[in-house]
Amino acid sequence: MKRIYLDYAATTPIHSEVVKAMLPYFTEAFGNPSSIHSYGQEAKGSIEEARVKVADLIGARSEELVFTSGGTEADNFAIKGIAFANESKGNHIITSSVEHHAVIETCQFLERRGFRVTYLPVDEYGLVDLDDVKKAITDKTTLISVMHASNEMGTIEPIAEIGRIAKEAEIYFHTDAVQTVGHIPVDVNKLGVDLLSMSAHKLYGPKGVGALYIRKGTKLTPFIHGGEQERRRRASTENVPGIVGFGKAAELAQHEMGEEVKRLTYLRDQLIKGLLERIDHTRLNGHPLKRLPNNINISADFVEGESMLLNLDLEGICASTGSACSSSSLEASHVLLALGLSHEQAHGSLRFSLGKWTTEEEIERVLDVLPRVVAKLRAMSPLLKSHR
Amino acid sequence: MRDVWSLYSDKVMEHFKNPRNVGEIENPDGIGHVGNPVCGDIMELYIKVNNNTIVDARFKTFGCGAAIATSSMVTEMVKGKSIEEALEISNRAVAEALDGLPPIKMHCSVLAEEALKSAIEDYCAKSKRRNNECK
């Protein structure tokens, strides 16, 4: 059976040109960038080239970029780095209630160490309210961190507007842009961010590499102590093949983004429209328009997400869910609950995320299979009759 | 959003794909209705009893793959059993009959055991009202 991968928000396959660019750095160009000899300098040069390419993708200067082991590390680095370096100024952080675990858990860690954190609520579409941001600011606030777009429900937050508020209040502003960089235009100056997290494996690059953009002049504590790599901000011998791959992926994304946004938005809307038409008692989660071009998140009433996923998987379709049953903590997605969904609605949520190799036929197949899966599960659902 | 079903046994998958005894029984002798406090799922179990023997069992379940498979299995296991025998069926026995469950999914089999007990309790309460004995 031909499998259909619709979980690109979880991870993407590596582009063949990216693999090709990486390969020499595993073997002949294996040098340590810190070495003075030609092997070292060759590796060093390749890292700096990659840095320029990634910086170009987000309108930054290359010296403002620190490579990390991924998006999670970039989030940890930004939040702890600002919190610790600016402790003398204050101990208050503002974030949202729909952030990725990498941000939420980091904030909770800081709370246990005496910091204060405000988790901004969101409206039914997942949007943060600008007035709430303004009201949350105190003279002790040192950081605002709001994600650019949600990995789960796809809503794109008003980052540029929050950026203006942060700037006026002279508070550092971080955004987790793991889902947007390489997918929609991202410009650190237009967004007005001081820190921005990204990850290579969400844009057809390798796993294990990401980056944190740090605006020049930003005061933050180094993340890993040791050698002099990354201008002493993050010690550790660089992941040279990974960084080269990230650079290549960024370059490709920049070329292809315009067309991809149009193509994916069309497919996304086909799938949303089709599912809402063909399955009754279904709702779209997240904002209908301010939304990632590749994200579809729906809730079907009376059915549970894991059993839907399992049935889809049996038909070769790979998606994901925010159901409590499929999480290792057995808790429903905090993002869906923040939208005001009931536990049962969060239970019945499904996320499809599209990508470079998604075709119209694949969308058609989902539209054919999912209504049957939902009907099968509804026939055995004890919740249904009370709604008849 | 972690996948857990890669750990499901073939038997679990078989019962998940083709669940036995789905649905309700008209005029059942006992109905069990239980909710899972861990993840919030719901199971309903219907039994038909004749001469102290469970002659039919059906279920409706809102829950994960393991919840559906254990519902299906428990209805299979109780058929033909006496009330006393049925009361001895533990969640472990249901899980074992399915060649095991991932540890994180054991609570789903508890739901099956409780639904069965609750259906039998309902049956006993009804029989007592009719002044019949329920052992």
Ligand code: FES
């Ligand atoms: S029923 Fe929720 S985890 Fe099994």
